[in-house]
Amino acid sequence: MDTLLQQAIMKATHASSVSRGEVIQSLWSGYGEIVRVNLEGSPIKQAVLKHVSPPSEINHPRGWHSNISHARKLKSYRIEVHWYEQWSQYCDALCRVPKSFLTTQHDNE
Secondary structure (H helix, E strand, O other): OOHHHHHHHHHOOOEEEEEEEEEEOHHHHHOOOEEEEEEEOOOOOOEEEEEOOOOOOOOOOOOOOOOHHHHHHHHHHHHHHHHHHHOOOHHHOOOOOOOOOOOOOOOOO
């Protein structure tokens, strides 16, 4: 986890430090991972980070990779971010949705 990402997480969660925890799941076709992060000095002790980082070279085990599939994955991630930024706050306790503390983009991540 790079320094800019750590600083963004600390600012969003009011943590004094952040450390990488366990990998929960890798994203499809090597496009990143979902990781638990540990937060110090914050009322929130842990958070889940979905870190999308498209690979420079796509290597699908069955050969299912193309510019179209790459564009589809990126569009899907943009839609997911938009949903968390604009719509997730309208869900109530009957519709359990993770709270989004931060969405950010840096370079190609």
